[in-house]
Amino acid sequence: MGSNSPPLTHLAQEIAKHVSTITSYLQSHNLPQPSFAPDAPPHPIPETDEKLSSARIALIEATKALHALAVGPSETTRLFAFPGLCHLGAMQVLCHFKVPQTVPLDSPISLTELSTKTKLNEHVLGRLLRMVATNYYFVETNPGYFSHTAWSKTLAPDEKMRQCIWFRHAELLPAMGKLVAAVERYPESDDPKKTAFALAFGGETFFDYKEKNPDDMIRFGQFVDAFASGYVVDSPENIARGYPWGDIGSRSGDGGLVVDIGGGIGYVSVAVGKEHGQLRFLVQDFEDLRKQSEVLVVENRLVGRVKFMAHDFFSSQPEEARGASAYFLRNILHNWSDSYCRKILKTVVDAMGEGSRIIICDIVLPEANSGMPKTQEERARALDMTMLSMFNAKERSLEEWQALFNSVDEKLRITQVIGRPKMRMDCLIEVRLI
Numbered sequence: 001m002g003s004n005s006p007p008l009t010h011l012a013q014e015i016a017k018h019v020s021t022i023t024s025y026l027q028s029h030n031l032p033q034p035s036f037a038p039d040a041p042p043h044p045i046p047e048t049d050e051k052l053s054s055a056r057i058a059l060i061e062a063t064k065a066l067h068a069l070a071v072g073p074s075e076t077t078r079l080f081a082f083p084g085l086c087h088l089g090a091m092q093v094l095c096h097f098k099v100p101q102t103v104p105l106d107s108p109i110s111l112t113e114l115s116t117k118t119k120l121n122e123h124v125l126g127r128l129l130r131m132v133a134t135n136y137y138f139v140e141t142n143p144g145y146f147s148h149t150a151w152s153k154t155l156a157p158d159e160k161m162r163q164c165i166w167f168r169h170a171e172l173l174p175a176m177g178k179l180v181a182a183v184e185r186y187p188e189s190d191d192p193k194k195t196a197f198a199l200a201f202g203g204e205t206f207f208d209y210k211e212k213n214p215d216d217m218i219r220f221g222q223f224v225d226a227f228a229s230g231y232v233v234d235s236p237e238n239i240a241r242g243y244p245w246g247d248i249g250s251r252s253g254d255g256g257l258v259v260d261i262g263g264g265i266g267y268v269s270v271a272v273g274k275e276h277g278q279l280r281f282l283v284q285d286f287e288d289l290r291k292q293s294e295v296l297v298v299e300n301r302l303v304g305r306v307k308f309m310a311h312d313f314f315s316s317q318p319e320e321a322r323g324a325s326a327y328f329l330r331n332i333l334h335n336w337s338d339s340y341c342r343k344i345l346k347t348v349v350d351a352m353g354e355g356s357r358i359i360i361c362d363i364v365l366p367e368a369n370s371g372m373p374k375t376q377e378e379r380a381r382a383l384d385m386t387m388l389s390m391f392n393a394k395e396r397s398l399e400e401w402q403a404l405f406n407s408v409d410e411k412l413r414i415t416q417v418i419g420r421p422k423m424r425m426d427c428l429i430e431v432r433l434i
């Protein structure tokens with residue numbers, strides 16, 4: 001078996017092996033098997049068991065390769081992104097007209113009734129639904145009658161999930177449409193004003209545009225929330241378990257201070273604080289997040305240990321935040337090009353004391369042939385393309401991270417990188433002055 005078999009056979013054998021691991025696990029734990037049925041669970045293969053999670057990733061890898069080989073190079077190119085773009089357009093119209101929330105959760109609905117309720121032309125509605133049904137969203141149970149599947153049901157109750165469609169359609173697609181022009185016009189630029197997004201949105205930067213369109217800002221926040229929940233990226237709880245936080249501040253015994261720079265309302269500080277009682281946290285972000293942050297801290301009974309502070313991360317750190325045990329930056333530096341990251345990191349290095357460390361939570365792009373599963377690398381590189389088109393920013397390889405740190409201070413060294421299996425998408429990069 002294996003390497004001497006034709007690739008199709010080898011992949012089919014791999015697939016059978018991983019399917020067997022997964023189905024046996026689900027059976028022995030009395031868990032439902034993955035299915036398209038509307039009552040099937042949204043995360044059918046739990047990520048909590050490491051062996052099961054590896055089998056799931058290997059199964060996705062093998063099925064991706066098998067599918068590619070079966071379709072073949074010529075057909076792949078002739079159909080490149082064609083159905084995908086049509087799915088995106090169709091799904092956004094359906095979401096815009098509230099179709100997912102109007103289809104009953106447990107019974108079919110006729111096209112005529114759905115059209116009356118959503119005010120979407122019946123003929124167009126049928127065409128859109130039949131398109132997305134080829135991708136398992138909704139099913140035509142009888143001619144002219146549609147029901148939910150487990151896939152379309154993810155869009156029904158939760159507005160945040162619908163913003164995943166909205167963001168790709170309303171913001172990423174127009175920006176990607178201007179990528180050729182942006183790369184041609186600004187080949188060397190690292191300016192957040194000279195982006196594909198700016199070319200698509202009247203010269204505005206991503207966040208200036210949001211400021212002028214508050215509804216858009218709310219939708220973007222909901223999209224980020226949905227994207228960050230579930231198994232796609234690392235949860236704050238995952239980060240709390242992934243790094244040896246127990247090592248910080250334990251020597252002095254009086255509790256170490258962690259400065260959570262650009263920490264949002266402090267989800268990560270709260271998650272780490274709940275697990276590691278010796279630590280205190282200073283969450284720094286814009287003033288308008290103070291209220292929400294304070295509510296979160298009260299709800300989690302961490303008053304006195306997690307504090308919010310309005311602070312612009314391009315300015316010097318105030319006295320209270322100097323000499324902290326750790327400076328934590330999650331998903332901050334990937335939003336900025338190197339020259340802006342240098343400004344942010346310089347303020348951190350200036351504030352560091354003896355024994356201070358920096359902990360960065362961001363993607364580490366793989367080197368060539370690293371063995372990272374293609375599906376995972378594809379997601380990391382899709383985020384890299386998003387950073388390029390939206391902000392002129394980037395995801396970085398380990399070499400690029402080290403080069404960035406060196407350009408701030410020769411003594412800044414990466415001392416630890418924590419990735420899979422403890423982390424999923426992001427890595428925890430520990431940096432010290434050595």
Ligand SMILES: C[S@@+](CC[C@H](N)C(=O)[O-])C[C@H]1O[C@@H](n2cnc3c(N)ncnc32)[C@H](O)[C@@H]1O
Pocket residue numbers: 261262263264265267268284285286311312313314329330331332
């Ligand atoms: C991608 S979010 C990450 C939030 C948080 N670190 C997390 O992982 O949940 C980026 C954060 O940076 C904050 N931010 C952007 N520009 C900033 C600045 N100049 N000073 C401080 N915070 C800033 C935003 O308000 C936002 O909360």
